[in-house]
Amino acid sequence: MPRFPLQDATIFVRTTQYKSNVGKDFPKFAKTISNAKASKGYCEKLVPAMTKVSNRALCGRGATNKNVGFYYRVTFANAYNNAKWSFRTPTDFGLGGVSMMDGKIMK
Amino acid sequence: MELYGAESCCDGQTTWQFQVNGGKWMAFTTANLNSFKLLKAVQYETVIEFGDYSLKKGPTSKWFKVPIRGKFNRPVVILGPLSMNGGQPVAMRVKDVTRTSFKLSIQEYPNQQQDHNAETVSYMIVEEGIHTLKDGTVVEAGTTAANGKYTRVNYRTKFRNAPVVLAQIATQ
Numbered sequence: 511m512p513r514f515p516l517q518d519a520t521i522f523v524r525t526t527q528y529k530s531n532v533g534k535d536f537p538k539f540a541k542t543i544s545n546a547k548a549s550k551g552y553c554e555k556l557v558p559a560m561t562k563v564s565n566r567a568l569c570g571r572g573a574t575n576k577n578v579g580f581y582y583r584v585t586f587a588n589a590y591n592n593a594k595w596s597f598r599t600p601t602d603f604g605l606g607g608v609s610m611m612d613g614k615i616m617k
Numbered sequence: 618m619e620l621y622g623a624e625s626c627c628d629g630q631t632t633w634q635f636q637v638n639g640g641k642w643m644a645f646t647t648a649n650l651n652s653f654k655l656l657k658a659v660q661y662e663t664v665i666e667f668g669d670y671s672l673k674k675g676p677t678s679k680w681f682k683v684p685i686r687g688k689f690n691r692p693v694v695i696l697g698p699l700s701m702n703g704g705q706p707v708a709m710r711v712k713d714v715t716r717t718s719f720k721l722s723i724q725e726y727p728n729q730q731q732d733h734n735a736e737t738v739s740y741m742i743v744e745e746g747i748h749t750l751k752d753g754t755v756v757e758a759g760t761t762a763a764n765g766k767y768t769r770v771n772y773r774t775k776f777r778n779a780p781v782v783l784a785q786i787a788t789q
Binding site: 519544560578597600611 | 622637
């Protein structure tokens with residue numbers, strides 16, 4: 511049997527209104543974005559693929575393309591022992607952004 | 618993995634990719650991420666396996682297929698020691714290592730290649746990677762390409778003392 515229970519991978523995306531620069535207080539920013547409540551023009555979804563994802567593509571009719579805060583959360587099983595995972599996550603975060611792995615800020 | 622960001626204008630579309638162990642860049646989909654999870658289901662549950670294999674008397678350089686009992690993902694095979702029923706010195710070689718078997722051969726020197734006596738070869742199989750055994754012993758297993766010259770191999774583990782190194786010719 512596998513050594514630990516294996517969960518299906520999930521990709522969760524939440525968008526919210528966000529107007530200001532991210533600044534250097536990443537934890538505060540991350541908390542604000544991840545705890546934001548749904549509002550008109552924004553949404554949250556589980557998506558099967560990170561392909562051509564944007565607020566308007568995600569949230570459909572009535573979605574805005576202005577002042578968008580994004581929160582992506584991907585969970586997946588680290589299948590290999592000592593695996594080296596690499597990610598390409600091109601984004602257009604003009605106001606700033608931060609990526610985290612297992613709760614640690616990466617960039 | 619979490620990603621937070623904000624933009625003031627224009628809602629640019631984003632398409633992600635990922636790669637594992639330097640392999641092919643893949644579309645970032647739950648299906649692809651799960652494909653690595655599924656691999657895990659048949660991946661290693663065995664860290665080390667020991668055994669021995671008896672070879673009948675026969676021509677040197679003959680290849681023998683040895684079954685692997687444990688459940689490995691990337692097994693690394695080390696041969697030896699060898700019984701000494703035959704007087705001629707031999708080299709031991711491994712090839713075609715898979716999750717379920719490997720092939721071994723004992724080869725006499727080129728000027729002595731005749732039948733070799735029946736021998737018993739002991740072997741150890743270790744899952745590639747770094748493992749800590751129950752007694753705290755750290756084992757690192759891997760492969761490297763080498764030729765007739767000395768090749769430096771760096772450990773991935775920071776050993777407190779110089780470790781014991783067992784090497785094996787694995788070749789086609």
